[in-house]
Amino acid sequence: MRPRGKWFVVAAAVLAGVGAAAALVRGGYEVPVELVAPTLVLNLAVGWSFVGVGLVARRRRPASRTGLLMVLLGFAWLARFLLAVDTTPAFVAGVLLGSVSLSLFVHLLVTFPTGRTTSVAQRVLVVVGYLLSAPLDAVFLALGAQRGRGEGPPPNGLVIAPSNGGFTPEPVDLVVQAVVVVLLVALLVSVWSRWRAAGVAERRALTPGLVGGTVVVATLLVERTAILLVLPPSAGVVLAWSAQVVLVVWPVALLLGLLRSRLDRSGVGRLVIDLGDGPAEPGRLRSVVARTLHDPSAEVAYRLPGTDDYVDAAGDPVDVAPRAGRAVAHLVRDGRPIAVLLHDPVLTGEPDLVEAVAAGAGLAVENERLHAQVRHQLREVRASRARLVEAADGARRAVERDLHDGAQQRLVAVGLALRLARTRLGAGSPDELDALLAEAGDELAGALAELRELARGIYPPLLTDEGLGPALASLAERASLPVVLGAIPGQRPPEAVEQACYFVVSEALTNAAKHASASRVAVDVVAEGDGLRVDVVDDGGGGADADGSGLRGLADRVAAVGGRFAVSSPARGGTRVTATLPCG
Template identity: 60%
Template sequence: MRPPGGRGRAAVAAGGVAAGLGAAAALSWGGYDVPAALAAPTLVLDLAVGWSFVGTGLLAWSRHPDNRTGALMVVLGFAALGRYAVAVASDVGFAVGVLLGSLYLSVFVHLLVTFPTGRATTWPQRVTVTVGYLLSTPLDGFFLLLGATRGAPAGLPPNGLVIVPAPAGSPVLVDAVVQGVVLALCTAVLAIVAARWRRASTAERRAIGPGLLGGVLVVLALMAQRSAFVLAIHPDVRVGFTWAARTVLVVWPLALLFGLVRSRLDRSAVSRMIVELGAGPPGPERLRGVLAATLHDPSVAIAYWLPERGVFVDARGDPAAVEPPAPGRGVTYLERGGSRIAALTHDAALAGEPELVAAVAAGAGMALENERLHAEVRARLREVQASRARIVESADAARRRVERDLHDGAQQRLVNVALLLRMARGRLSAGPPGEVDALLGETVDELAGALEELRELARGIYPALLTDSGLGPALAALAERSSVPAVVTGAPPGRLPGALEHAAYFVVSEGLANAAKHAAAAEVRIDVRVTDGVLVVAIADDGVGGASLAGAGLRGLVDRVAAAGGRLRLASPAGGGTRLTAELPIAPAVPAARSEPDARRAPSPSP
């Protein structure tokens, strides 16, 4: 239900004023004989009820358009004024007044039970709201059809419009039953409100406290009034309870209005927050404590945004989950100078006060930016520590792999060569020449195999072609040896710093290995170019995607690229292939120191 615009609000307000004036006219000149001593307090009290609900409801409706509380308050105000139709001495006036006589109380039950959203979300709420409406217009319409007549014009308006002592005596059985049901309904309302209060958090209790307290007072006054009727208490006592119920009903929208005004007062506390932040020593816990006190939410948590990594971290630098928020929690993103700096995770009740949260964020912007920088440093430190641990682990694993490859490959071949040489030496003197030649030939084959295995092992540890010829030929050799068809679409023509070439080479090597093991790709394209002083290495395949930088192989590449001062990015949507991109800054070339010939050194002798 959308709130009315400017003209709509003016029309509703004008309608409320007209309804109040019409109620006053009906009571004063509707045809009944109402003494001024009774008419004046009745009009003052009921006009206050109707107009306060219409005015405050319009304000709440405009301020919180997402819930129905404001609309219900407006309806309650019009229903309270509309029941004055019974003061018009006519059949139509009597019928309309009877049908609207207790509707405003049913709307009140709906409003209180579903506060602050105005929506019934649980079965106790739905049942209570439904019973509340059934006890108003439908029940009054039923009694009206049974043959109720309007009061005589010479007396007071019917339906209890004017509060006067009723004749003493026991209530009619039907009235007693109806009032008993009303009392049971009020008890259910109190139970729902109590359960709502128990479930509410600290921030939520602060937001809904005035409204619930005022509503409970109204319910208690109504229960006292209806109990006095069922128990046939003296009429003067019942009149007192009735006036108390009407008076408290006037105060309730004022309590809601106080809740709205208090949020503005809370925003005025931002200046005190700024002074407090500047008065004490900085620190993440102190900043969080000041924000929590200003927002009246002790559960406030701050996550700082790291734009280079695209993640949120907490004050310690650890990754922090922000979305989706947990049930009952809300998230507000904070910006400074047009750039995101942090996110506040807070009680969901604060989502209805975006101006307050925004004011607090603006006031604490400098402190948040400083803590964000500290969190970024801590995150980098933790990343470096983790990277060092992974590098040590990777180096140990590489040494174990080399030891295993040497033991199982070249070492076994060399052992065989030693045995063959011993056998050949023993048969040189006694054995036939042909057998000795065969042993020596087998020895040569074993030595050749051992040499090839050592070359392959050395190529895996440190590619000789990269050192000798540069990055272009080394990438071409990698593409030729790849088990997945690979194409080099671009490579730097000249030489680059050695550390940069090595990092780029191993990025491509690991990318090809991952494509062969996991991607089920038909083709891999390798593109290495220098752009604006940055070596950009891109490996793209047409495989199944779904790769992650958290994998063992790619995690090692992250460390290798970071050690070269670069950044590794991965795009691998499911079913959309994988693209691995490394950006490696090229440091300015430093000329190598040349060794000048020593003039004191004796010249080499001529041949």
């Protein structure tokens, strides 16, 4: 709200209070002198407290409707004094506007602190609350209800005083009070359910308003129940005064909640001191931030340089995508994102507190991010070392199996053929010897071909002799599915990078043929900055597991030369394997 608008509301509230006092004193009803001052003091305190705290809430949380609702409630409360003017229009306006204050109270308590309904039960309570105010009163007024208008103090309980000879409410009033009691009970149940379902941080934000509002509701509930029970006038007076006295509690409770937020921000200084004491233990920053925000579920995730991946203090990957029940605040240093703060969504209502905590923890976040990066790298190195050992053992077993099942069997057959030829050297015919020697030659040729194929799989000679282009062209020709080979840089990269590039394409083609049910694969190797970017894209079914042994082995190979490896494989969207390899 703009300053001019704020002062306009303040002036209007002052004028409404002055008008209320004038109506009470000069409105035409006989009010006992001893009741004028208490009535004015109490009612002005209620009305002005709601308006004042509402303006503060509006300034503190402009996105929330709570402040606006409080201001409206304050004016509706002061508008009740139209009942003190002894005319029919004033009586009608006073009844209609005065009853709205209870509906606004229900709306505020049900939707605190956002002022917006978030469930069907809340919407029902708010709608019923409004239907029981002006619309219902309009029906009763049209039917001729007078609500105690006539001799004595102003009607409708504006001035709380015992009636002479007691007061017996009309049946229609008893029905209305019974419905109001049911509404108040439902309101208490709603408040209790919200508080039980809330987390620690949300409870901290809700408690001041809900506790104060619960006290008011409980007092109103007792007062309206007393009306239904037709208690003696003296008891009704005490309960009526009590209901209005405790109504002042709620704005004060909300104001205390606002002051608590300021105290929380002042606790950021303690956060800086706590982070400066003692060694940087993993997770210590998270615990200090969680304590400062009063949110035990708060987490800090650190961005790995050059990637969009985040890890916690121990180096474990963290999913920072927005999800239900979690809000994300990005921490930026020198214009670059370094971490994110995951916290309870209720803290989005206190952006200044979150920003203050983020700023206070900035240096510690940078330091712990570096530690987390090192821990993540150590974990990756250990895991990569284990995978390399496992891959090497698997490769040795595969070579042994290939030699045993292929070349070894052929060489055994050659030995048998040669021994058989030797035994028949003197007795056998030349044709028979020629056939045996021919068979031995064929087996030797087959064994040699298999050994060459095996050697090509371990390390292709064509890659060493001719370079990456011819080696990838040979891969494309031997592939079991069509391969479209894009442009290949003419200048040969370093040997380690060239080998990594070759095996990335080889493994990706093998996966596409075996698992992707692809009909076409495109391979591109392009220069990018001081390195190469390898893209292998198929049109298969997608859903590739980036943590599978084959792709994980490729990631280790790429990481070994300082590169980055990524796999994108949405369901039914094909698979893209990308490796960025530095050549410097």
